[in-house]
Amino acid sequence: MFPRPIQQRSQAAQWIYSIALPLALILWLFPLLGVAVTSVRPASDLAQGNYFGIPSYLAFENYADVFRNTPMLQYIRNSFIVTIPTVIGAVALSLMTGFALAVYRFKANLLIFFMFVAGNFVPFQILMVPVRDMTLNLGLYNTYAGLALFHIAFQTGFCTLFMRNFIKALPFELIEAARVEGVAEWRIFWFIVLPLMRPAIAALSVLIFTFIWNDFFWATVLTTSPDAQPITAGLSSLNGQWVAAWNLVSAGSILAALPPVAMFFLMQKHFIAGLTLGAVK
Amino acid sequence: MSTYWKANQRRLAPWLFLAPGLLMFAVYVIIPIFQSMWISFYDWDGLGEATWVGTANYAEMSSDPNMVTSFKNNIIWLALYLLAVPAGLFIAIFLNQTVTGIRLYKSLFFFPFVISQVVVGLIFSWFYAPGFGLFYKVIEFFTGTGVAILADPDLVTYGIIAAGLWPQIAYVMILYLTGLNNVSPDQVEAARLDGAKGWRMLWYVILPQLRPATFIAVVVTVIGALRSFDLVSIMTAGGPFGSSRVLSYYMYETALSEYGYRMGYGAAIAVVLFAIMMVFISGFIWKMWRDETER
Amino acid sequence: MVHKLTGAFALGAALMLSTAAFAQQRVLTFTTDNNDPAPKAAWEQLVADFEAENPDIDVQMNIMDREGYKTAIRNFLTTDPPDVANWYPANRMKPFVDAGLFLDISDVYTENGLDKQLASTMPIVTQDGKQWMIPYTYYQWGIYYNKSVYEQVGATVPTTWDEFIANCEKFKAAGIDCLTTGSSQLWPTAGIFDYLNLRTNGYEFHKALTNGEIPWTDDRVRATFAEWAKVVPYTTANHAAIDWQDAVPLIVQGKAANYVMGNFAVAAFKEGGMTNDTLGFLPFPTINPDVPRAEEAPTDAVFIPAGAKNVPDAKKFMAFVARADVQTKLNEALGQLPVNSGSKVGDDPFLQAGFQLLSTTPGGIAQFFDRDAPAEMAKAGMEGFQQFMIQPDQLDAILTRLEQVRGQVYK
Numbered sequence: 005m006f007p008r009p010i011q012q013r014s015q016a017a018q019w020i021y022s023i024a025l026p027l028a029l030i031l032w033l034f035p036l037l038g039v040a041v042t043s044v045r046p047a048s049d050l051a052q053g054n055y056f057g058i059p060s061y062l063a064f065e066n067y068a069d070v071f072r073n074t075p076m077l078q079y080i081r082n083s084f085i086v087t088i089p090t091v092i093g094a095v096a097l098s099l100m101t102g103f104a105l106a107v108y109r110f111k112a113n114l115l116i117f118f119m120f121v122a123g124n125f126v127p128f129q130i131l132m133v134p135v136r137d138m139t140l141n142l143g144l145y146n147t148y149a150g151l152a153l154f155h156i157a158f159q160t161g162f163c164t165l166f167m168r169n170f171i172k173a174l175p176f177e178l179i180e181a182a183r184v185e186g187v188a189e190w191r192i193f194w195f196i197v198l199p200l201m202r203p204a205i206a207a208l209s210v211l212i213f214t215f216i217w218n219d220f221f222w223a224t225v226l227t228t229s230p231d232a233q234p235i236t237a238g239l240s241s242l243n244g245q246w247v248a249a250w251n252l253v254s255a256g257s258i259l260a261a262l263p264p265v266a267m268f269f270l271m272q273k274h275f276i277a278g279l280t281l282g283a284v285k
Numbered sequence: 286m287s288t289y290w291k292a293n294q295r296r297l298a299p300w301l302f303l304a305p306g307l308l309m310f311a312v313y314v315i316i317p318i319f320q321s322m323w324i325s326f327y328d329w330d331g332l333g334e335a336t337w338v339g340t341a342n343y344a345e346m347s348s349d350p351n352m353v354t355s356f357k358n359n360i361i362w363l364a365l366y367l368l369a370v371p372a373g374l375f376i377a378i379f380l381n382q383t384v385t386g387i388r389l390y391k392s393l394f395f396f397p398f399v400i401s402q403v404v405v406g407l408i409f410s411w412f413y414a415p416g417f418g419l420f421y422k423v424i425e426f427f428t429g430t431g432v433a434i435l436a437d438p439d440l441v442t443y444g445i446i447a448a449g450l451w452p453q454i455a456y457v458m459i460l461y462l463t464g465l466n467n468v469s470p471d472q473v474e475a476a477r478l479d480g481a482k483g484w485r486m487l488w489y490v491i492l493p494q495l496r497p498a499t500f501i502a503v504v505v506t507v508i509g510a511l512r513s514f515d516l517v518s519i520m521t522a523g524g525p526f527g528s529s530r531v532l533s534y535y536m537y538e539t540a541l542s543e544y545g546y547r548m549g550y551g552a553a554i555a556v557v558l559f560a561i562m563m564v565f566i567s568g569f570i571w572k573m574w575r576d577e578t579e580r
Numbered sequence: 581m582v583h584k585l586t587g588a589f590a591l592g593a594a595l596m597l598s599t600a601a602f603a604q605q606r607v608l609t610f611t612t613d614n615n616d617p618a619p620k621a622a623w624e625q626l627v628a629d630f631e632a633e634n635p636d637i638d639v640q641m642n643i644m645d646r647e648g649y650k651t652a653i654r655n656f657l658t659t660d661p662p663d664v665a666n667w668y669p670a671n672r673m674k675p676f677v678d679a680g681l682f683l684d685i686s687d688v689y690t691e692n693g694l695d696k697q698l699a700s701t702m703p704i705v706t707q708d709g710k711q712w713m714i715p716y717t718y719y720q721w722g723i724y725y726n727k728s729v730y731e732q733v734g735a736t737v738p739t740t741w742d743e744f745i746a747n748c749e750k751f752k753a754a755g756i757d758c759l760t761t762g763s764s765q766l767w768p769t770a771g772i773f774d775y776l777n778l779r780t781n782g783y784e785f786h787k788a789l790t791n792g793e794i795p796w797t798d799d800r801v802r803a804t805f806a807e808w809a810k811v812v813p814y815t816t817a818n819h820a821a822i823d824w825q826d827a828v829p830l831i832v833q834g835k836a837a838n839y840v841m842g843n844f845a846v847a848a849f850k851e852g853g854m855t856n857d858t859l860g861f862l863p864f865p866t867i868n869p870d871v872p873r874a875e876e877a878p879t880d881a882v883f884i885p886a887g888a889k890n891v892p893d894a895k896k897f898m899a900f901v902a903r904a905d906v907q908t909k910l911n912e913a914l915g916q917l918p919v920n921s922g923s924k925v926g927d928d929p930f931l932q933a934g935f936q937l938l939s940t941t942p943g944g945i946a947q948f949f950d951r952d953a954p955a956e957m958a959k960a961g962m963e964g965f966q967q968f969m970i971q972p973d974q975l976d977a978i979l980t981r982l983e984q985v986r987g988q989v990y991k
């Protein structure tokens with residue numbers, strides 16, 4: 005209830021608020037709107053210096069151009085092929101690690117937990133040279149597997165933090181009761197804890213999907229050609245080719261942004277739940 | 286199934302559950318950290334044999350002007366990036382109302398965070414583009430001459446940070462919106478009866494209750510500032526003449542870019558960045574440790 | 581399901597057929613970064629011709645993105661080397677030769693008499709007394725200009741630097757940038773520096789400087805920068821924010837007059853609508869008349885990785901690429917100059933001008949700053965050049981910095 009609900013304020017304040025709200029939004033999203041409009045602006049407009057006016061017509065051909073003349077479709081496919089297994093892998097691994105760290109008491113428990121948490125925050129650069137070397141030596145350089153394996157491993161850090169805290173908040177009596185009944189540990193995990201994890205799995209999945217989709221650094225370090233390059237790296241190399249063709253750059257950008265944006269709008273509740281974990285006690 | 290298993294399963298189970306995750310994490314995260322430290326004592330072009338040079342890489346760093354620039358820029362990033370915290374709080378308060386369509390407003394305000402930094406970088410490059418960029422035009426309109434932010438060695442870092450702040454503010458905003466949802470209405474009412482309002486209310490009543498959100502916001506903002514790689518890479522590649530370098534980019538540049546063949550020196554830069562980040566990570570872990578053991 | 585099955589069967593049958601038909605064929609893998617349409621077609625043609633002459637060899641071309649290639653080469657040379665690949669000679673090949681990743685192909689030179697035919701480029705493909713690469717093309721650098729704006733302001737085509745600067749005054753009065761470039765990728769600045777340096781101090785000095793034998797704080801280096809300072813005020817202001825391609829429209833639209841560039845830019849100018857009537861080429865003007873004229877002409881080459889699986893056929897391919905008639909045809913398609921002295925040069929006026937310029941040069945032919953200098957020096961140098969163009973008053977700091985890098989790079 006902070007600030008005071010606008011409904012309790014004067015009529016004037018309510019008016020101002022109802023005008024300020026959309027105005028602020030337009031201002032906030034202005035760069036994005038600009039790019040969205042540019043993505044349907046015909047190249048001829050740009051050539052004539054019509055950068056901000058109304059496009060002379062809606063040039064969806066920019067999008068067609070991007071698909072026809074660049075490996076954009078391949079990049080998008082690559083991104084999905086890398087992202088989806090990563091989401092599954094990281095969620096699966098962290099369900100187990102999270103379960104182990106939340107349910108059992110053993111000496112190294114907190115130590116391992118904090119190792120996962122700390123590892124999740126290290127700068128990528130400290131991993132770059134060895135991870136690149138290892139990927140090269142395994143013959144996984146410029147492959148989906150090379151990129152996905154690293155992402156799974158790295159994301160396990162954050163996911164473990166998330167899962168462990170989530171399981172910790174479940175009623176422990178359920179597990180106690182099962183143990184009294186003599187249920188095996190893996191059955192407790194599978195039949196008692198896992199079914200309760202659905203919201204956590206959903207939240208983490210959308211979050212990891214977005215993180216991995218948007219990853220640029222590792223895409224640059226571990227892939228080089230359109231055979232395996234995800235869209236972020238692909239867009240960056242296309243940007244080098246489309247010098248000053250801002251209509252194409254914009255169309256490519258919009259395409260690259262679309263999947264995570266769709267994911268966000270479809271799974272908004274889960275997304276925010278995942279992101280704000282820890283923001284409230 | 287032996288009786289041994291039956292007797293010890295509670296002791297063994299956690300390790301079996303941990304094994305795959307821990308193994309992956311060790312191989313790809315923990316061990317490479319130490320490998321990087323090791324490599325930082327070598328002179329290695331990534332192709333031939335590596336030669337042991339002891340602390341020569343670290344010694345070189347102290348007289349490397351690029352290092353000074355990167356370090357200075359990292360500090361600017363850190364300081365200005367933290368503006369995302371008050372800015373995010375401000376927007377969160379602005380949006381914390383229950384009028385029609387507010388949910389959509391909130392999601393749209395959050396929008397920039399969902400987009401890849403590559404796209405954010407491209408969007409802002411377009412925004413700043415000399416000659417026709419919107420920002421350039423606006424400045425030209427007011428002052429008569431446009432400013433090509435990304436070509437100006439004194440302004441370029443600020444230009445990139447502004448691009449970075451956009452999604453970061455959105456992130457902080459969502460943290461605070463969730464936090465505000467959980468502010469106790471009773472306390473607010475009580476404080477109102479005591480005559481608190483505006484800034485005093487915010488400072489003495491609301492902010493203390495938002496402490497967990499503030500903590501997370503500061504942590505993710507600091508980490509985000511030090512990790513800043515994508516935007517620098519996309520918008521300027523460190524230029525003009527290296528003015529917008531930050532440690533994370535300089536490391537990549539030294540080790541892997543077109544003219545960079547110095548894995549050892551790169552690793553040494555990474556170690557320095559790691560050490561700086563460890564200060565913040567340790568602080569974070571220490572607080573978590575306190576919370577855990579208090580429980 | 582049925583379709584899938586028949587499809588699989590057909591594929592299997594086709595595979596069996598093809599292996600049967602080509603059972604005698606040996607595979608030669610060729611990795612290249614020529615992914616732009618024209619060079620790609622040119623190389624595909626060359627490969628087809630090679631296969632026609634050698635029916636027992638099947639060349640498998642793997643074309644990679646040009647920018648990505650520059651870092652990818654380090655990975656594939658150490659892990660999964662092809663039989664043939666392309667790269668740049670001189671200092672750009674040095675780290676790989678040092679690491680033992682290139683195969684010594686001196687025998688290809690002696691067996692085919694290439695030391696005569698490719699004599700002009702022998703120095704840049706030779707290291708430790710052996711030859712490592714076969715050059716197949718090169719192209720001149722110089723000044724490309726808009727003839728119409730020269731007419732518009734009444735400027736004459738300069739032959740000396742003083743005339744060039746005098747013209748700049750006229751262009752400025754007309755609101756036209758005398759010199760343009762896009763320096764966001766740094767290397768265009770090196771073209772300007774190299775030419776000013778070649779004209780001020782000559783080829784031997786360029787060689788010594790890029791070899792690290794001369795301090796950057798030397799007065800002769802300062803003399804080069806002093807010449808540069810004269811044109812800085814007339815150079816496109818926001819060059820650091822744009823790529824070289826972004827500056828092309830400035831010439832096309834007559835907003836700028838001159839552009840120091842390589843001949844590959846001609847295609848971009850013509851794409852923008854310029855023709856042989858409106859686009860001009862002029863050799864970089866004379867600064868010190870006592871210095872023999874030297875030119876800048878980067879060369880591209882192919883090589884055999886040390887880990888190549890099919891070395892005998894790779895050497896056949898090397899000899900093929902070196903041949904006069906093959907280089908004539910290849911360069912006609914590329915729109916560049918052949919290296920082999922027995923090859924013919926295309927009719928394009930810019931090519932002819934370039935050939936004329938390079939074949940008569942008394943001073944020597946430089947590669948390019950970033951090929952003649954080691955990578956780290958090249959990078960630092962080009963940043964220095966860019967900084968000088970933005971902050972000419974910082975010259976002392978720039979030179980001190982470059983001198984420091986020189987101390988570290990050449991050991």
